[in-house]
Amino acid sequence: MKEPGFGTRCVHAGEGHNPYGAHATPIYQTSTYVFDNAEQAAEIFSGASGYRYIRSAPNTPTHAAFIEKICSLEGGEAGLAFSSGMAAEIALVLSMLKKGDHLLSTNIIYGGTFGLFSSLMTKFGIEVSFVDTTNEEIIRRGLQENTKMIFLESPANPTMAISDISLIGKIARDAGAILAVDNTFATPYFQRPLCLGADVVVESCTKYIGGHGDLLGGVAVAGREIIQKMKRPAVLAGGTMGTHEAWLCLRGLKTLHLRMERHAKNAMQLAQFLHSHPRVSRVNYPGLASHPQHALASRQMSGWGGMLSFEVKGGIDAGQRLMNSLKLCSLAVSLGSVDTLVEHPASMTHAVMPREMRESLGISDGLVRVSVGIEDEEDILQDFAEGLEKI
Numbered sequence: 382m383k384e385p386g387f388g389t390r391c392v393h394a395g396e397g398h399n400p401y402g403a404h405a406t407p408i409y410q411t412s413t414y415v416f417d418n419a420e421q422a423a424e425i426f427s428g429a430s431g432y433r434y435i436r437s438a439p440n441t442p443t444h445a446a447f448i449e450k451i452c453s454l455e456g457g458e459a460g461l462a463f464s465s466g467m468a469a470e471i472a473l474v475l476s477m478l479k480k481g482d483h484l485l486s487t488n489i490i491y492g493g494t495f496g497l498f499s500s501l502m503t504k505f506g507i508e509v510s511f512v513d514t515t516n517e518e519i520i521r522r523g524l525q526e527n528t529k530m531i532f533l534e535s536p537a538n539p540t541m542a543i544s545d546i547s548l549i550g551k552i553a554r555d556a557g558a559i560l561a562v563d564n565t566f567a568t569p570y571f572q573r574p575l576c577l578g579a580d581v582v583v584e585s586c587t588k589y590i591g592g593h594g595d596l597l598g599g600v601a602v603a604g605r606e607i608i609q610k611m612k613r614p615a616v617l618a619g620g621t622m623g624t625h626e627a628w629l630c631l632r633g634l635k636t637l638h639l640r641m642e643r644h645a646k647n648a649m650q651l652a653q654f655l656h657s658h659p660r661v662s663r664v665n666y667p668g669l670a671s672h673p674q675h676a677l678a679s680r681q682m683s684g685w686g687g688m689l690s691f692e693v694k695g696g697i698d699a700g701q702r703l704m705n706s707l708k709l710c711s712l713a714v715s716l717g718s719v720d721t722l723v724e725h726p727a728s729m730t731h732a733v734m735p736r737e738m739r740e741s742l743g744i745s746d747g748l749v750r751v752s753v754g755i756e757d758e759e760d761i762l763q764d765f766a767e768g769l770e771k772i
């Protein structure tokens with residue numbers, strides 16, 4: 382039988398292994414497991430597959446169903462579920478890098494990831510450099526003898542810069558490094574980095590995977606070898622996903638395809654509206670022909686997602702007046718929820734980044750980021766139209 386389509390896999394992958402014929406995957410709310418006998422316990426503790434304790438993967442059958450579903454969607458062999466996107470990233474760097482290694486990271490990046498790489502990892506003797514990964518020449522020049530990992534975020538937060546995943550995958554392989562991609566913004570619905578040549582994908586489930594703004598979670602998906610390497614740091618760092626969260630992610634993914642279609646459709650309408658608005662000087666959305674990597678985005682993504690950012694004329698004051706006058710949209714960080722959220726990167730998500738760095742990356746003081754929700758598009762546009770009138 383041919384592989385079912387993406388939407389069918391959202392609904393069905395990982396489901397159906399339930400006792401008593403339960404239609405929905407149960408929440409296995411247990412922290413430990415009872416063994417049949419001492420011999421079986423010894424086998425499992427010496428490496429045989431099986432459940433033993435909730436912090437060790439496979440954590441519970443609920444987690445296993447979620448991992449099977451996300452692996453099917455990302456096109457990966459194996460995965461691990463974490464308490465947050467940051468916990469997934471920490472397990473990734475602890476498993477792949479050691480003192481003296483070099484990490485080449487994209488420079489436009491989630492604020493938390495920037496903090497982890499720039500202040501925590503360097504404390505452990507890992508060298509990190511942040512470079513413009515939209516430029517091949519700069520990436521090649523940034524490589525060092527000891528480069529062990531390249532880390533990308535594409536589309537990147539908050540400017541929506543796009544990096545060429547297959548090209549950088551080749552560059553990484555030639556240099557003996559692995560390529561890791563944060564796929565939080567695109568989700569596997571619009572982009573599958575593993576199929577493009579990345580070695581490992583990390584994602585914050587807090588965003589589109591959960592999809593309703595009501596949980597914290599993270600996931601890593603890769604080939605078996607990398608996930609095997611990540612298991613030990615994952616178990617020892619202790620950032621395991623909770624069982625209820627695993628169930629919510631499993632449930633959220635069942636509608637990922639429908640939600641992402643609507644997020645993207647609304648985002649495109651809002652991007653076009655803002656693009657032609659006299660009080661807006663710039664709109665960053667990969668779906669607009671004016672986006673500098675629009676052609677690349679069309680090649681490596683099957684759609685452009687629900688995130689955009691834009692600059693209002695009048696800088697920070699105008700931006701704050703706009704955010705204060707929106708009625709339907711909420712002023713909040715995070716993204717990927719069913720409702721529309723706006724935030725101000727320079728004073729909120731990217732405040733950890735030095736100002737000169739922000740400015741040089743296009744994260745100006747007037748930049749407003751929008752996570753476009755799945756409301757009716759005319760209501761979202763009206764809210765922005767009225768808000769822009771007031772600035």
Ligand SMILES: *Cc1c(COP(=O)(O)O)cnc(C)c1O
Nearest residue numbers: 465466467491563565585587598
């Ligand atoms: C939110 C986010 C993270 C971190 O995820 P948490 O679940 O908040 O720990 C990492 N990368 C990107 C792109 C994000 O948006």
